[in-house]
């Protein structure tokens with residue numbers, strides 16, 4: 001991976017599990033690298049929102065801590081630094097992974113398809129970077145109706161191209 005920081009190292013750093021030398025290395029690098037700094041800022045924001053969403057979900061759904069943690073790590077490993085162009089397919093997979101633990105795999109897939117059908121893309125395989133924004137708008141609205149406003153915000157953050 002570029003910038004000499006692996007996904008595993010980012011995960012450990014964001015989890016607060018990085019050893020001192022790694023922490024120093026990442027922080028020293030971020031001071032001089034705007035791209036990684038912005039990446040970190042985005043992840044911190046997503047982490048906070050996901051924490052809040054998890055809290056909401058915990059009140060209504062029997063999600064185990066371990067499962068939630070596994071999901072968090074899965075999400076982190078898929079969010080790439082801003083400079084690395086994300087592919088639509090990768091974003092769709094990520095959105096499905098964010099949705100599925102909250103509403104089930106079937107409903108997650110249905111939500112993605114409904115969002116595509118009700119946006120200019122018209123179908124999931126026609127979603128492109130050019131029609132991504134209206135698609136994401138629809139998906140956020142659907143996610144909001146299913147799981148609440150915090151969750152809709154999380155979907156929006158996760159789906160940013």
Ligand SMILES: [Zn+2]
Nearest residue numbers: 003033035036
């Ligand atoms: Zn960097």
